[in-house]
Amino acid sequence: MAPDALRIHDDRLHEDIEKVLVPSAAIAARVRALAIAIGEDYSHADGRLTVVPVMTGSLLFAADLVRALPQRRMRIQLTTVSSYGGTHTATRGSAIVGALPKHLEGHHILIVDDILDSGGTLRLLRSEFIARGAADVRACVLLRKRIPSALSTPCEYVGFDIDDEFVVGYGLDYDDLYRNLPYVGTLRKDALSR
Ligand code: IMP
Ligand code: MG
Numbered sequence: 403m404a405p406d407a408l409r410i411h412d413d414r415l416h417e418d419i420e421k422v423l424v425p426s427a428a429i430a431a432r433v434r435a436l437a438i439a440i441g442e443d444y445s446h447a448d449g450r451l452t453v454v455p456v457m458t459g460s461l462l463f464a465a466d467l468v469r470a471l472p473q474r475r476m477r478i479q480l481t482t483v484s485s486y487g488g489t490h491t492a493t494r495g496s497a498i499v500g501a502l503p504k505h506l507e508g509h510h511i512l513i514v515d516d517i518l519d520s521g522g523t524l525r526l527l528r529s530e531f532i533a534r535g536a537a538d539v540r541a542c543v544l545l546r547k548r549i550p551s552a553l554s555t556p557c558e559y560v561g562f563d564i565d566d567e568f569v570v571g572y573g574l575d576y577d578d579l580y581r582n583l584p585y586v587g588t589l590r591k592d593a594l595s596r
Pocket of ligand 1: 456459485496515516517518519520521522523524567568569570574575576
């Protein structure tokens with residue numbers, strides 16, 4: 403198999419998807435550009451950078467992003483924040499589920515999340531990490547909705563600004579489905595009500 407074979411994704415529309423908003427090639431190009439910017443900003447932080455992917459939505463994004471960063475020593479510590487439960491598509495507030503990342507004192511923290519919506523997740527994690535002695539905290543999201551709550555939440559790195567629609571794919575789910583799709587798209591109405 404050619405080394406790049408796994409990077410060529412199948413963007414054919416799944417039957418539950420209405421339209422593709424961000425194709426896989428656009429995601430890959432944007433991830434590379436974000437990684438260049440982040441790599442430059444953290445050039446001083448060798449061994450003192452902790453990347454905190456917010457599970458489960460940032461699973462694919464974080465995996466691609468860290469591999470595109472310069473090969474320096476960094477830690478990866480997962481955290482889980484619940485906001486939407488199951489089939490709800492409107493926010494219900496955020497809570498950290500399970501253990502918080504450890505040994506944050508003096509570390510530069512980069513939170514990686516799939517999408518910035520109400521801003522609850524980023525605000526919560528930022529204040530927790532600062533309270534735990536992080537040297538500084540920045541955030542990187544693949545998507546940000548063009549709504550006041552998202553645009554007013556501090557976030558240093560943003561992949562794409564999108565309209566206020568419910569999206570799935572590339573880690574984002576509806577009832578834990580569709581995270582595996584290689585693109586970001588909107589769901590058909592009949593798939594939402596099923
Ligand atoms: P926030 O805390 O309201 O900013 O929302 C962040 C979390 O809500 C994300 O990490 C997602 O898990 C979830 N979320 C928000 N909007 C969407 C969407 O359009 N599709 C899927 N999940 C979403
Ligand atoms: Mg989710």
